[in-house]
Amino acid sequence: MTDTAGLGDDVQLLTLDVNGTSYEVITEPRRTLVDVLRHDLRLTGTHVGCEHGICGACTVIVDGAPARACLMFAAQAEGARITTVESLADAETGELSDLQKSFTEHHGLQCGFCTPGFLMLAEGFLAERPDATRGEIKEAVAANLCRCTGYQTIVEAIDACATARRGHCARGTEETPCN
């Protein structure tokens, strides 16, 4: 239940599809998607580093493509499929996804504040470019800021994950169809 007490008259009812669940939110039209995800839906995995579209800490996937949730109003995301970091690990077993495992194996995170943004950036990017070279991955990673790792291990983690996924595809061991 969203607490509307004390809110002004200027509120609207939104329906948001996040990680396959439909949420109803009553909110002011000026609220950004990241604030609604974090504070109304309590999905606090997505972070805020700048609120002006540069750092990428707020990256989520909207209809398949990485998007900066600080640059969108929640209202603009109505009708779209939104995916956040909370969707990556297996909901039942808690097992980490292949990309998450690759991040931990390569020490692709330190404080972890930028990490959800990089994970969603990488998921969106690899979905579009499964054959990306290391150089192309580095280009993509340059879209977000990390202050701790120096980026190399993030690039390595994504590259290793992409390589492993391609291996699975080649061997036909992947359950989902490989493109």
Place this chain on the structure above:
Amino acid sequence: MKPANGDRLVGRSVARREDPRLLTGRGRFVDDIELPGLLHAQFVRSTIAHGVITGVDLSEVRRVPGVVAAFTAADLELGDITALLARPLSEFVPTAMPVLARDRVRYVGEPIAVVIARDPYAAEDGLEAAKVTYESLQPVTGEERALAPDAPLVHEEAAHNTLVDVSLFATDGIDEIFDSAPCVVQVDVRTGRQNALPLETRGAVAFWDDREEQLVLHTCTQVPHQVRTVASRCMRLDERAVRVIVPDMGGGFGIKCAVGREEIAAAAAALRLHRPVKWIEDRKDALSASFLAREQHYTARAAFDTDGRILGLDADVVCDMGAYSCYPFTAGIEPLMAAAEMPSVYKVPAYRVRGRAITTNKAPTAPYRGVSRPQYVMVVERLMERAARELGLDPVEIRRRNVITEFPYTGVNNMTYDPGSYLESLDLCERSLVEAGWYDRQAVARAEGRHIGIGYSCFSERTGYGSKAFAARKMEVVPGFDISEARMDTSGAVTITSGTLSHGQSHETTMAQIAADELGVDIAKVKLHQGDTDRITYGWGSFASRSIAVGGSAVRLAAGKLGDKLRAIAAAEWGISPDETELHRGGVRRRDEPDAVLTHEHLADTAYLKSHLLPKDIEPGLSATAIFDVHNDGTFSNATHGVVVELHENTGQVEILAYVCVEDCGVAINPQVVEGQCRGGIAQGIAGALFEQVTYDAQGEPSATSFMDYKVPTAHEIPDITIHHLETPCAFTETGAKGAGEGGTIGAPAAVLNAVNDALRATGVELDNTPITPETVHRALTPPAPEQTT
């Protein structure tokens, strides 16, 4: 006896235990904390750099929908935050920093009033309705202005705008040495004002807990106990009545070890309103009005003999500390560090230095990863390079002739350096670039007219600062020791505490590695408590790369004591002496009969639930506390960095083609973590060398208020880094480890600057200032257009 070597976790790249929660979005950072009835704070901030406040009118603010309250300094009646050095007035002038500005503002962004509203949007609406009137004063925006005889004073009590002025060393006869030396070189180095820039901005959530009669303050600080001290003093509460809790932290890099005014104001508002209050700094404030660092000016010269051996070093250091002295480190943090440690890794026989902290109308400064060492290493390394040029020596060879090779070595700065691998790291770094073919490639490229340069920096960094080292700085509060408690519960699970605090450095893993080895338990059985003033007896937090060297040593000692108790209980059960037992994976075993093992679970069960079985001299329960301090001048990690750059003629861009770091931090508890610290540090060092800078205009307006104006390097600009480890175990710490957090940041600027100068060799231009902008490089590479003749 400790578990056998093959079994040990220390020295292995154990997977990080903090990762699963951080990778799944289940980390809990300060802004993730939600409480019933939570209110949100935003600050009315000064729009001018220097002035007298003539009026603050918040009446309109209070009428804005959603605004619950608004307070000025007069409403909250808080005490000041005052950082002190125990030095004579001629050396240090104390200045108070009010939590909210009372009658004077001294920088753009200084907090004047706090607006509390039902959500951050409404709080921001409130800010717009605030009316502050000022009588403007002339701003002091630079070093020259600050020191000019007719300069306006930022603080009336600080003549010449000088907060710190020390002449720490002056070797007798140094002038004669310079007068008669065959080679004297000098540099004039200025470094840009930088932002440490943790990706998570600062923030706090505070509430009054009636049951505990405590003000609970969740805040992302590196020094929770010191925040507790300040909060309790400002609000006139017993320290017991304040509990500071640090959740997950998105980086700190030093600036989060200065106690901020906003977290204290937010806590005071929560106390006043009896409602929870949250404050999250936005990026604009974090960039322009939070703590900054690193704006320094060095004029330095060095004397050499004809063989390239250094005879003397003479330096004047001026640090622009901005408007206030930060708590607890004071405005002395930068000049005192530079003055004490500048001789670096070299055998400097004569030394003279003056260090000053000046105050200006800019955002205040705080420690930032490396504190002054990136700067003075740059200065000393520039002097080495310049002397090499003048004497026709190879830049690596001149260093080889000067680095300290015999340890322990007591320097001209009265500091004793413990053994390190100064020469070995230099040799290995150079070899690594030679073997990778960079010198050959440089020769080829040069013949083609390309500008490729190779540069080095060689340095040591004091890391295991104990209380003796901080006492020498004459801080009023003297950090240094660390306390750890190790407890085992009835199930055999272990809790360790540390007064240090991870904000990305993996303590949950590395501290557990240390304790698990000591106790012979599985690492999954060990849990670290950190960052909670009610759970940790006392702590100094994490800064100055002290965590593993000092904190890790305390953990090892505490776990060792707990292990002794386990052995004593087992020995009593067997009716033998504790010396005849040893800890072993899973429990305690008899030395004479290695198959006889009493498990941790069994011993824990006895210690708590069957204490009647314990002999009289063994107390029930399983807990032990240990305190560790480094009693000498500290430990010295060391490294050599080597970098290859190419300068692009058309754009002036500096591209880094290769980067090699040879580091020695003693025993690496977790090599992967050490490498992570190196890479991250180097990235920040490169940022300082090439990109980041906050400048101020003549009115004291900061240039950098968003990531549009403050260029933070991305994966584009940061190269892959090759890391080689050397290991000179430290004799002064329990773990054999030295600190590893700051080295990368220290080594990178000097190496990059030297490489750029090597690339510029043919032009005759030498650059000494950072950041090295594309404009400067472009100008250096572009010969002046020939005079137009008609």
